[in-house]
Amino acid sequence: MNIKRIVMAGGVLATAGAIGFVMQHGESAQARYAVAPVADISGTPSDPLEVTGIELTSAVAGKTSKITSNVDAKNMDAKVAPEETKEEPAIRTAALDDVALPSMEEPAQPELQSLCNIEMAAEAAAAAMVDVSLKANCYPNERVTFHHNGMMFTHATDAAGNLDLSIPALSENAVIIVAFANGEGALANTKVPSLEFYDRMVVQSKAKSQLHINAFEFGADYRDEGHVNADSKRSVSDAANGVGGFVTALGNYEQGEALVAEVYTFPTGTSKTMGDVHVSVDANVTVANCGLRIEAQTLEVSRAGKMKVQDLTLPIPSCDAVGDFLVLGNLIQDLKVARN
Structure with missing residues (x-):
C-alpha cells in the first residue's frame, strides 16, 4: 500500500492533543471507500437553527409532544379601533309602536x-437506539434539523411530510428536538436504560467535510x-447480542x-469477546473540500457516563490530492473491553 505521512505543525487543533495523520493515495483509497462522486455543496455556512415557542404537552416517556406556532395572537401588533363614545341611535319602527331594536354585536373572531x-x-x-416518528403534513419534502444531546x-x-428515523441515544433520558427552517419544530423524549451497556463515539461536521468513522475490533485490519464502518453489514442485532x-x-x-454525523456503537457491557477496539476518523479529499480548513466535533459516551467533547480544525490538502484520504488515528480513545 502506498502510504505518505504528513507532518503538520500547528495545523490541527483538538482538545485531545496530538493527532496521528496518515495520507493514503490512489487505488488503495478508491478501493477502501468506493463511493459515488460528491457534489460540490460549498457556500456560505448557515447559522444553527433556533427553535422557539416549544410547548411540551406530555412528559411521559415515549408519548407524542407537539409545538405551537411562533405566532402569538395575543401579542400581535394589530391595530385596534378606538372605542366609540357616541350613543347608538335607536332604530324606530312605527309598526312596533316605536320600540327600539337591540344593538347588533359583531361576532367574536377566532384566535x-x-x-x-x-x-x-x-x-x-x-x-440503546431511539425510534423517532415525525409527522408534519404541511411540510412535505422539507429540510429539518435534529438535535440530541449535542x-x-x-x-x-417525505412527500407527505413524514420522517421515521432510528437514532443512537447519547443519554439515558433521551430528548430529541427537530427544527424546520422557519423556526417551527417539535420535541419528544424517552428513557433508554440500556445505554449503560454501550460505548458510543460520534464524529459530526458538514457533509462536504467527508469525515467517516472506522473501527477495528480486536486486532482487525482493513476489510x-x-x-x-458505515458500509459494513453489522447491524443493531449484532450489538444487542x-x-x-x-x-x-x-x-x-x-x-x-x-x-x-456518524456514530459507532459497541456493546462493552455484553461483549462476547475481550480485547482492544481501535477507532479512527478518516477524511476523504474531494473536489468539495480540497484546500479548505474544515471544522468538526467528536462526542464520546462511555456506558451512560459523562460525555467527552472535542473540537477539531483540520486543513485538507490541495486539490491535487483528490481521491486520497487522511487518517486521524489518535482522535478517539481506543476501547479496552474486559470481562465483567
Missing part, C-alpha cells in the same frame, strides 16, 4: 392557530470481519450545507 400541526414521538429500541444532523421529510459494534450514518447529503 390565530398554528400554521402547522407537527407531531413527534420517540420510543426506546434495541441496542449531536446535530440535517434530514428531510477484515472486525473492520466496521454482544457480537460486535456497528456504525449509524445520520443526515441527508443531498441537503445543501447539510450537517451529518
Whole structure:
C-alpha cells in the first residue's frame, strides 16, 4: 500500500492533543471507500437553527409532544379601533309602536392557530437506539434539523411530510428536538436504560467535510470481519447480542450545507469477546473540500457516563490530492473491553 505521512505543525487543533495523520493515495483509497462522486455543496455556512415557542404537552416517556406556532395572537401588533363614545341611535319602527331594536354585536373572531400541526414521538429500541416518528403534513419534502444531546444532523421529510428515523441515544433520558427552517419544530423524549451497556463515539461536521468513522475490533485490519464502518453489514442485532459494534450514518447529503454525523456503537457491557477496539476518523479529499480548513466535533459516551467533547480544525490538502484520504488515528480513545 502506498502510504505518505504528513507532518503538520500547528495545523490541527483538538482538545485531545496530538493527532496521528496518515495520507493514503490512489487505488488503495478508491478501493477502501468506493463511493459515488460528491457534489460540490460549498457556500456560505448557515447559522444553527433556533427553535422557539416549544410547548411540551406530555412528559411521559415515549408519548407524542407537539409545538405551537411562533405566532402569538395575543401579542400581535394589530391595530385596534378606538372605542366609540357616541350613543347608538335607536332604530324606530312605527309598526312596533316605536320600540327600539337591540344593538347588533359583531361576532367574536377566532384566535390565530398554528400554521402547522407537527407531531413527534420517540420510543426506546434495541441496542440503546431511539425510534423517532415525525409527522408534519404541511411540510412535505422539507429540510429539518435534529438535535440530541449535542449531536446535530440535517434530514428531510417525505412527500407527505413524514420522517421515521432510528437514532443512537447519547443519554439515558433521551430528548430529541427537530427544527424546520422557519423556526417551527417539535420535541419528544424517552428513557433508554440500556445505554449503560454501550460505548458510543460520534464524529459530526458538514457533509462536504467527508469525515467517516472506522473501527477495528480486536486486532482487525482493513476489510477484515472486525473492520466496521458505515458500509459494513453489522447491524443493531449484532450489538444487542454482544457480537460486535456497528456504525449509524445520520443526515441527508443531498441537503445543501447539510450537517451529518456518524456514530459507532459497541456493546462493552455484553461483549462476547475481550480485547482492544481501535477507532479512527478518516477524511476523504474531494473536489468539495480540497484546500479548505474544515471544522468538526467528536462526542464520546462511555456506558451512560459523562460525555467527552472535542473540537477539531483540520486543513485538507490541495486539490491535487483528490481521491486520497487522511487518517486521524489518535482522535478517539481506543476501547479496552474486559470481562465483567
